[in-house]
Amino acid sequence: MGAGRGPTICRGYITANGGSCMAIVDMSWRSKGACQGLDAEIFYPDNDEQADVAKSVCADCTVRISCLHHALDNREHQGVWGGATASERRRLLRQRRRTA
Ligand code: SF4
Numbered sequence: 001m002g003a004g005r006g007p008t009i010c011r012g013y014i015t016a017n018g019g020s021c022m023a024i025v026d027m028s029w030r031s032k033g034a035c036q037g038l039d040a041e042i043f044y045p046d047n048d049e050q051a052d053v054a055k056s057v058c059a060d061c062t063v064r065i066s067c068l069h070h071a072l073d074n075r076e077h078q079g080v081w082g083g084a085t086a087s088e089r090r091r092l093l094r095q096r097r098r099t100a
Contacts (some may be wrong), residue, residue: 030067048087048088
């Protein structure tokens with residue numbers, strides 16, 4: 001794991017260019033998303049009322065649950081992920097904390 005080299009694997013973690021280790025996370029679901037190839041702006045509406053198009057794409061997405069978990073676990077603060085807007089995800093996180 002020398003500094004200045006490309007990404008390397010170390011004990012289940014990955015380093016980027018000799019930097020600190022980060023947990024390896026399976027992000028393979030992303031390439032299967034129904035949003036692939038669509039205009040990303042669809043998924044970043046100005047408000048929840050303009051999120052219907054994105055939500056309809058997500059509704060038919062086979063990786064919706066993985067996408068939603070990713071957004072919740074990583075505190076994605078913007079955009080529609082897993083069919084949920086940022087405010088809907090904040091609500092889900094509050095529910096998650098209450099039931100933990
Ligand atoms: S759930 Fe929505 S945002 Fe997530 S990968 Fe599928 S289409 Fe894209």
